[in-house]
Amino acid sequence: MAETPLVRAAGLGKSFRGRRSTTQAIADIGFEQAPGEFLGVVGPSGCGKTTLLRCLAGLERPDTGTVEFDGRPVTGIPDAVSVVFQDYHRSLFPWLTAGENVRFPIRDRGRAAGREQAREALDRVGLAGFADHHPFQLSGGMQQRVAIARAIVSRPRFLLMDEPFASVDAQTRAVLEQLTVTITAELGLTVLLITHDIDEAILMADRVLVLSARPSRVLREVPIDLDRPRDEVETRALPLFQDYRREIHRVIANPGTAD
Amino acid sequence: MKRLLGLLVAALLLLVWEVAGRTGDTGLFPPVSDAIAELASIDPWTDVLPSAGRALAGFAIGVTLGALLGVTIGWLRGLEPWVRPALEFLRAVPPPAVLPVAVLALGATSGMRITVIAAAAMWPVLIAGVDATRAVEPGYLDVARISHARPVSVILPAVLPALIAGARIALGIALIMMVISEMTAATSGLGYLILQAQRTYAIAQMYAGIIVLGLLGWLVTAVFSLVERHVLSWYEDQKGIAGG
Numbered sequence: 491m492a493e494t495p496l497v498r499a500a501g502l503g504k505s506f507r508g509r510r511s512t513t514q515a516i517a518d519i520g521f522e523q524a525p526g527e528f529l530g531v532v533g534p535s536g537c538g539k540t541t542l543l544r545c546l547a548g549l550e551r552p553d554t555g556t557v558e559f560d561g562r563p564v565t566g567i568p569d570a571v572s573v574v575f576q577d578y579h580r581s582l583f584p585w586l587t588a589g590e591n592v593r594f595p596i597r598d599r600g601r602a603a604g605r606e607q608a609r610e611a612l613d614r615v616g617l618a619g620f621a622d623h624h625p626f627q628l629s630g631g632m633q634q635r636v637a638i639a640r641a642i643v644s645r646p647r648f649l650l651m652d653e654p655f656a657s658v659d660a661q662t663r664a665v666l667e668q669l670t671v672t673i674t675a676e677l678g679l680t681v682l683l684i685t686h687d688i689d690e691a692i693l694m695a696d697r698v699l700v701l702s703a704r705p706s707r708v709l710r711e712v713p714i715d716l717d718r719p720r721d722e723v724e725t726r727a728l729p730l731f732q733d734y735r736r737e738i739h740r741v742i743a744n745p746g747t748a749d
Numbered sequence: 750m751k752r753l754l755g756l757l758v759a760a761l762l763l764l765v766w767e768v769a770g771r772t773g774d775t776g777l778f779p780p781v782s783d784a785i786a787e788l789a790s791i792d793p794w795t796d797v798l799p800s801a802g803r804a805l806a807g808f809a810i811g812v813t814l815g816a817l818l819g820v821t822i823g824w825l826r827g828l829e830p831w832v833r834p835a836l837e838f839l840r841a842v843p844p845p846a847v848l849p850v851a852v853l854a855l856g857a858t859s860g861m862r863i864t865v866i867a868a869a870a871m872w873p874v875l876i877a878g879v880d881a882t883r884a885v886e887p888g889y890l891d892v893a894r895i896s897h898a899r900p901v902s903v904i905l906p907a908v909l910p911a912l913i914a915g916a917r918i919a920l921g922i923a924l925i926m927m928v929i930s931e932m933t934a935a936t937s938g939l940g941y942l943i944l945q946a947q948r949t950y951a952i953a954q955m956y957a958g959i960i961v962l963g964l965l966g967w968l969v970t971a972v973f974s975l976v977e978r979h980v981l982s983w984y985e986d987q988k989g990i991a992g993g
Binding site for chain 1: 886887888889891892894895896897898903906907909983984986987
């Protein structure tokens with residue numbers, strides 16, 4: 491990689507101590523991510539993807555290894571990092587309107603400026619005019635759009651997404667995937683997308699990190715050399731797309747034998 | 750129409766009371782018209798307001814303390830094993846039982862009555878606060894952390910519905926404790942008035958006092974509901990949508 495990486499993780503390990511036993515979620519994860527790069531992370535379910543994301547965001551302190559953001563080690567939660575969580579039910583505040591939810595990360599920036607930035611963020615996700623609706627008055631897809639707007643309103647440099655489309659239906663999912671790629675490209679964001687959906691990772695990412703089952707480590711890095719803009723239907727039909735999908739499936743199915 | 754039916758039943762009950770009072774001849778059960786006439790003997794300034802004031806003061810102090818303690822204990826999980834047994838014991842003590850202790854410690858004062866009202870009204874809010882705080886969605890706390898916000902800025906709105914449900918129970922308890930505290934070592938107040946009327950065979954006045962208590966209870970509950978609807982409009986709307 492010619493460019494200086496924005497994110498660098500090395501030797502990340504994290505265990506959770508239960509009452510009876512200790513579970514090692516991630517064993518030894520290392521990777522680098524260039525500024526502006528869209529990185530997909532896939533792996534079998536329960537493989538510690540969310541733990542990885544929480545360590546990268548500074549929400550969890552790894553037992554071993556280091557995370558560096560912009561050349562500095564991550565100890566707390568870096569200012570320029572934001573997260574879209576998996577379940578909008580558990581991340582949008584029901585007592586706030588959509589506009590107020592979006593304004594939450596920038597609540598110290600002054601009322602008028604905050605309102606304007608929140609309106610702009612809602613515009614970007616296609617929710618102009620819904621600022622005064624409460625989350626429960628919006629559909630699931632619209633609620634996840636609000637969550638995306640909240641994640642970009644502070645103009646972060648690094649956006650972490652934890653299975654952001656797992657709770658919406660297939661059509662909405664395709665629309666939100668396109669929307670996310672468009673917005674993050676416009677804003678020049680560096681994105682790390684955690685997903686269990688291999689197709690989604692190939693469709694969206696510049697590079698896919700394949701993790702093993704728990705305790706997880708990086709099995710393979712697959713650079714995705716597909717032209718953009720990618721199309722939900724056309725791109726999937728390309729032989730190259732199918733090759734990527736086959737390769738990733740094989741690596742996950744036979745982690746030991748994969749060459 | 751439904752409201753009319755309810756009023757009809759209320760009117761019917763009053764009619765039964767009136768007829769029963771007029772046909773009885775023991776003098777221990779006056780007709781409702783006599784009780785209503787006796788309302789004039791109750792002075793709102795000296796009999797009702799001091800009582801209501803003590804109830805509200807005790808309620809406000811109890812709810813505030815209960816909310817503060819409840820949220821704190823719920824938030825500091827390490828604290829709970831230390832305080833849980835003591836809390837379980839203290840909340841199980843029926844509040845009127847502490848009244849003799851309070852009279853000894855604080856004397857027959859207004860402050861004593863406010864203290865026992867507060868001590869009783871605190872519990873439902875405290876318990877609701879502990880449970881609701883422990884149950885706050887961890888996702889909300891993650892969002893707060895990632896947004897560099899203090900945890901309390903999401904905990905308080907998240908537990909507010911539970912605190913207000915606890916406060917609604919506390920309101921009833923405050924009124925009960927108001928009456929009971931005025932029946933012990935008292936020289937004024939609605940509870941004193943009712944007890945004194947019964948002891949001096951002013952039976953109609955006794956019933957008048959009970960009617961005033963009922964009206965007072967109805968009034969504070971109505972005001973509480975108004976405030977509740979205003980503060981928790983999002984919560985009511987959400988329940989409405991989830992239910993329909």
